[in-house]
Amino acid sequence: MSETDTSSDTQLPKTFDPAAIEARWYAHWEEEGLFRPERPDATPFTIVNPPPNVTGSLHIGHALDNTLQDVVIRYERLRGKDALWVVGTDHAGIATQMVVERQLEQQQDKRTNYSREDFIAKVWEWKEESGGTITRQLRRLGCSMDWANERFTMDPGFSKAVLKVFVDLYNEGLIYRDKRLVNWDPKLKTAISDLEVETAEVQGHFWHFRYPLTHGATTADGKDHIIVATTRPETMLADMAVAVHPEDDRYRALVEAGAKVVLPITGREIPVIADEHADPELGSGAVKITPGHDFNDFEVGKRAGIAPADMLNMLDAEAHVVQTADGRIPHEFIGMERFAARKAVVARLDELGLLVAVEDRVIATPFGDRGGVVIEPWLTDQWYVDAKALAAPAIEAVKSGAIEIVPKSWEKTWFHWMENIQPWCVSRQLWWGHRIPAWYGYEFESVSETSARFVGRKVFVARTEEQAKALAKAYMETIPSFKGCEVEVVEDDGPDWDDAALDRKKYPIWQDPDVLDTWFSSALWPFATLGWPDAPTPGPSRMREGSETCHDEGMASRSGAGAALSGSTGPLLSRHYPNDLLISGFDILFFWDARMAMQGIQFMKDVPWRRLYLHGLVRAADGSKMSKSKGNTVDPLGLIDQYGADALRFFMAAMESQGRDIKMDERRVEGYRNFATKLWNAARFCQANGIAASTTLRAPAAKSAVNRWIIGETVETLAALDAAMADLRFDAAANAIYHFVWDRFCDWYLELIKGQIDEETRGVAGWVLDQILVMLHPFMPFITEELWHAMGPRNYDLIVARWPQPKAAVDAEAMENVEWFNSVVTEIRSARTEMSIPPSARPNLHIWKQSKSIEALLREFQEPFKRLARVTISLSIAEQKYPGQVTPPRVNDKVQRSRANKGAIQIERDGFAASILLEGVIDIAAEKARLGKALEAVAKEAASLEARLGNPNFVERAKPEAVEKARADHAEKAAEAERLQAALDRLG
Numbered sequence: 001m002s003e004t005d006t007s008s009d010t011q012l013p014k015t016f017d018p019a020a021i022e023a024r025w026y027a028h029w030e031e032e033g034l035f036r037p038e039r040p041d042a043t044p045f046t047i048v049n050p051p052p053n054v055t056g057s058l059h060i061g062h063a064l065d066n067t068l069q070d071v072v073i074r075y076e077r078l079r080g081k082d083a084l085w086v087v088g089t090d091h092a093g094i095a096t097q098m099v100v101e102r103q104l105e106q107q108q109d110k111r112t113n114y115s116r117e118d119f120i121a122k123v124w125e126w127k128e129e130s131g132g133t134i135t136r137q138l139r140r141l142g143c144s145m146d147w148a149n150e151r152f153t154m155d156p157g158f159s160k161a162v163l164k165v166f167v168d169l170y171n172e173g174l175i176y177r178d179k180r181l182v183n184w185d186p187k188l189k190t191a192i193s194d195l196e197v198e199t200a201e202v203q204g205h206f207w208h209f210r211y212p213l214t215h216g217a218t219t220a221d222g223k224d225h226i227i228v229a230t231t232r233p234e235t236m237l238a239d240m241a242v243a244v245h246p247e248d249d250r251y252r253a254l255v256e257a258g259a260k261v262v263l264p265i266t267g268r269e270i271p272v273i274a275d276e277h278a279d280p281e282l283g284s285g286a287v288k289i290t291p292g293h294d295f296n297d298f299e300v301g302k303r304a305g306i307a308p309a310d311m312l313n314m315l316d317a318e319a320h321v322v323q324t325a326d327g328r329i330p331h332e333f334i335g336m337e338r339f340a341a342r343k344a345v346v347a348r349l350d351e352l353g354l355l356v357a358v359e360d361r362v363i364a365t366p367f368g369d370r371g372g373v374v375i376e377p378w379l380t381d382q383w384y385v386d387a388k389a390l391a392a393p394a395i396e397a398v399k400s401g402a403i404e405i406v407p408k409s410w411e412k413t414w415f416h417w418m419e420n421i422q423p424w425c426v427s428r429q430l431w432w433g434h435r436i437p438a439w440y441g442y443e444f445e446s447v448s449e450t451s452a453r454f455v456g457r458k459v460f461v462a463r464t465e466e467q468a469k470a471l472a473k474a475y476m477e478t479i480p481s482f483k484g485c486e487v488e489v490v491e492d493d494g495p496d497w498d499d500a501a502l503d504r505k506k507y508p509i510w511q512d513p514d515v516l517d518t519w520f521s522s523a524l525w526p527f528a529t530l531g532w533p534d535a536p537t538p539g540p541s542r543m544r545e546g547s548e549t550c551h552d553e554g555m556a557s558r559s560g561a562g563a564a565l566s567g568s569t570g571p572l573l574s575r576h577y578p579n580d581l582l583i584s585g586f587d588i589l590f591f592w593d594a595r596m597a598m599q600g601i602q603f604m605k606d607v608p609w610r611r612l613y614l615h616g617l618v619r620a621a622d623g624s625k626m627s628k629s630k631g632n633t634v635d636p637l638g639l640i641d642q643y644g645a646d647a648l649r650f651f652m653a654a655m656e657s658q659g660r661d662i663k664m665d666e667r668r669v670e671g672y673r674n675f676a677t678k679l680w681n682a683a684r685f686c687q688a689n690g691i692a693a694s695t696t697l698r699a700p701a702a703k704s705a706v707n708r709w710i711i712g713e714t715v716e717t718l719a720a721l722d723a724a725m726a727d728l729r730f731d732a733a734a735n736a737i738y739h740f741v742w743d744r745f746c747d748w749y750l751e752l753i754k755g756q757i758d759e760e761t762r763g764v765a766g767w768v769l770d771q772i773l774v775m776l777h778p779f780m781p782f783i784t785e786e787l788w789h790a791m792g793p794r795n796y797d798l799i800v801a802r803w804p805q806p807k808a809a810v811d812a813e814a815m816e817n818v819e820w821f822n823s824v825v826t827e828i829r830s831a832r833t834e835m836s837i838p839p840s841a842r843p844n845l846h847i848w849k850q851s852k853s854i855e856a857l858l859r860e861f862q863e864p865f866k867r868l869a870r871v872t873i874s875l876s877i878a879e880q881k882y883p884g885q886v887t888p889p890r891v892n893d894k895v896q897r898s899r900a901n902k903g904a905i906q907i908e909r910d911g912f913a914a915s916i917l918l919e920g921v922i923d924i925a926a927e928k929a930r931l932g933k934a935l936e937a938v939a940k941e942a943a944s945l946e947a948r949l950g951n952p953n954f955v956e957r958a959k960p961e962a963v964e965k966a967r968a969d970h971a972e973k974a975a976e977a978e979r980l981q982a983a984l985d986r987l988g
Contacts, residue, residue: 011684012680016676016783018673022645022782025781036149039080039081042080043082045081045082046578047069047609048529049066049069049086049143049145051151053095054092054131056089056133058138060633061617061618062137065585067141068652069085069583070649071733074778078774079803080803082575085143086151086529086530087138087151089131089152089153091152091154091518093518094190094192100126100432111431119431120432135147137637140640141645141648141649144799151529153522157531163463164533165524175385177459178381179309179379180382181295181379182380183196183368183375184317184319184375184376186317187373188370190430191429194591195587195588195591197367198367198368201363203360204231205359207231208228209264211227214260214269217254217259220251226261226272228286228288232294233342233346234321234339234341237333239263239289240291240311241270241300242270242287243273244274244287246275247280248280248285251286255272255273259272260272265348265349273304290312292379293379310325313379313380332344382425382514383512385423385426387598388422390602391594394418394601395419402607403597403609406614407614413589417589417590428515429513433515434520437462437463439461439468439489439510440493441460441487441507441510446481449480450480451481460475469489476507485506524596527608532573578606579610580611582596582613584613584615585616585617587617589614596609613728623661623663634666643670644782646673648672650738654731654738656731675738679746679772680783682746683790689757690757691765697807699808700767705814706749706753709819711811712815713740714768714771714806721733721775724736741772745768751867751868752818752861753765754867784798788801813853817853820854828870829869831905832870836927837918841921841922842866844917845914853911904917904918931980935977935984939973942977945970949970
């Protein structure tokens with residue numbers, strides 16, 4: 001920005017108005033390319049944002065996550081790094097398809113009225129028109145992302161990476177097709193991930209039924225049946241076993257004899273099996289096993305030797321009853337909706353006299369977070385990633401320290417989940433998304449040179465249709481009777497095998513209609529966003545922090561979608577992989593973070609990031625989880641409108657303490673708006689007193705004690721801030737700069753220099769304010785940039801300024817003296833409050849002991865001392881003697897001091913003693929009475945609390961939080977009593 005564009009020639013407005021500056025500065029930064037300045041020789045620093053859904057809008061969790069990332073990236077940019085913050089959005093398969101389908105419904109239209117290609121075209125239209133909401137909102141928050149290289153998971157280049165990963169994993173045997181249970185959403189008619197399942201407590205029932213034993217078998221206690229209980233009676237139509245614990249003596253003989261029960265309604269005979277899944281202490285100790293419709297039962301079934309292909313399925317994609325493979329479900333149940341079937345099954349069992357009991361019970365029930373219906377475990381053919389094989393290197397990366405998890409306490413969770421990881425279902429039954437690059441055809445077995453036998457379907461996995469056709473052609477050449485035939489691609493599923501109708505001159509193949517889980521593509525985010533696979537994979541010699549140069553000869557420049565991206569410093573992949581840091585909510589640790597680690601190591605042969613920082617959740621003020629259903633969500637944009645983005649950002653950073661959730665507190669946000677106003681007014685004070693922008697990075701020379709003190713305070717604050725940022729202690733960093741600005745600079749330094757501002761002080765004050773603006777910029781970018789330019793002409797914007805380099809030592813003597821000065825003033829102020837001295841009163845201060853250094857300090861700052869402490873000093877500092885005493889009483893003689901100072905406030909420090917005479921200032925007798933009455937009341941409360949805490953019945957039986965509150969209240973009352981007693985003692 002040129003000097004004529006700044007506000008340096010005019011005074012700042014009296015009122016700080018965030019809205020007036022935020023949009024203006026953000027537009028300027030982005031237009032000037034300042035989020036990624038030209039730094040070809042700088043050390044790279046890289047973070048990637050968790051790509052928000054393209055359908056999304058900014059919620060309070062985004063505000064926390066992106067604030068922390070922006071604090072880091074602005075900090076590293078100020079430190080001179082080639083700081084890259086990769087930004088983009090996720091195509092959000094289910095969410096986006098739902099949005100577009102709802103729009104069609106509003107027009108009395110539906111997806112199935114269109115071809116797949118035409119519907120996808122409509123989704124792209126929606127994306128171009130309405131898909132940028134959240135990116136605009138991230139700008140309002142102040143996120144300094146590299147928008148010039150914004151990515152989208154359905155971009156051509158990114159899609160190329162997704163297809164390559166799928167094909168490569170398939171060719172290595174790490175992706176396969178299998179029949180397993182999935183979370184099935186009957187409304188959306190697709191599999192969904194665990195993250196998209198929300199569990200709610202629903203009032204339901206627990207039904208107990210009798211399953212008759214066959215062929216005269218009995219339990220150990222002579223019963224001819226086994227009682228099972230279930231919350232889902234309809235699934236008994238597909239039961240395949242009854243499980244009991246191997247050590248349960250009631251059923252041991254039945255298991256050993258291979259006994260069976262006859263399944264009511266269907267008449268299917270199913271075995272009694274032993275499995276530790278059955279709990280002998282729960283109910284009858286026997287559980288029904290429906291491996292095709294329950295995750296636990298699926299594992300029990302596999303242990304019992306039931307192959308997934310043989311497991312019975314009784315529901316279709318809409319959760320309506322269908323006939324099982326054995327044809328045993330009565331016709332009247334076919335086509336029933338699952339909950340209607342539940343009622344029908346219970347009624348039929350009741351008619352048969354097999355209903356034993358019904359219990360009312362609250363049941364944890366899974367719902368789809370988007371479809372809003374109960375999720376059904378459903379047995380279906382899907383594509384899976386061998387996550388266990390990919391997890392092993394990611395586990396080792398954390399163990400070896402190649403990946404550092406912060407806070408370290410999350411490592412245990414990482415290891416537990418990764419070591420017990422299950423196959424990852426990556427196929428979704430949608431149209432919007434990366435279509436699975438697999439084509440199907442007929443598989444044959446040659447019988448002779450002229451004939452072949454159909455044996456099933458064959459899959460051809462390839463990145464493109466042409467490559468798939470080539471694979472199919474090569475396969476057909478291995479079947480003598482089909483040599484020379486042409487491969488053709490057909491729509492949807494190919495026709496059923498019909499040997500008589502088969503045209504042996506054409507071999508049809510058809511593409512899998514499913515798309516990939518969005519987590520599959522976003523797992524590639526740290527490297528696919530940087531131009532992979534077109535950009536060469538960086539080798540182990542990639543420059544890391546501490547290097548000064550990085551040169552990669554022969555790298556491709558950006559030449560369109562999918563090409564190796566180039567930033568201001570050369571090809572991105574070679575400089576910015578691995579990323580330095582990932583900031584993520586712990587709730588996506590396994591859905592995104594772990595999968596990035598697995599895919600990054602697999603394809604880049606290095607970890608995706610060196611550090612993983614996991615933050616907590618933003619909760620409601622009472623600590624409960626925010627949800628729309630509870631009506632306790634908070635709109636961050638509303639907070640920005642009311643208090644400004646800087647205030648919300650500072651709240652997020654200041655409250656982010658490693659490993660803890662954040663309780664939303666709008667009053668704190670308002671408090672940080674007040675903090676911004678405090679800084680604004682401090683800058684106005686500086687302007688009014690000729691204090692302007694500094695021209696030096698180095699701290700100015702200073703003789704004055706107060707100037708040497710504030711320079712030392714700046715040096716110490718910088719060190720504390722750097723240490724906190726190195727440890728990713730956002731709260732400590734924010735609090736360090738907050739207290740320096742409010743307590744040290746505004747409340748003390750500016751007050752101390754009032755009326756005494758010489759050229760030295762102007763230089764020091766201007767320099768300190770500059771350091772404040774730079775140190776505070778990562779947290780509050782808008783106000784700091786505005787003040788940076790308001791204080792005088794600048795050759796560059798604050799966003800690309802240099803991090804403070806004071807090159808000054810801390811002056812211990814100045815620090816000690818001014819801290820002493822401040823503590824004495826603070827003690828006088830506290831004493832005034834305790835004694836209810838009116839603010840307008842200026843009691844006499846009599847100093848009767850002072851060391852030479854303190855005398856010099858007080859002589860220099862006599863006027864600020866009187867103004868800040870609100871006292872008068874009747875004689876000069878050097879001439880004062882204690883009234884009525886030829887020589888001062890001995891400082892360590894408390895009795896003598898007490899007798900000599902009735903009705904006075906005593907202030908004592910090493911090398912200093914003084915009294916504030918209260919005679920004529922307050923009614924001493926009335927004040928004694930007030931303090932005595934207050935002391936009596938608080939002492940009584942403290943004694944009562946002490947008695948309660950001394951009662952074992954209360955401590956042992958009361959709720960822990962009640963006991964803790966009583967202890968805290970007792971400590972508070974005891975401290976208050978001690979304070980009041982001290983105040984009384986002062987009055988003699």
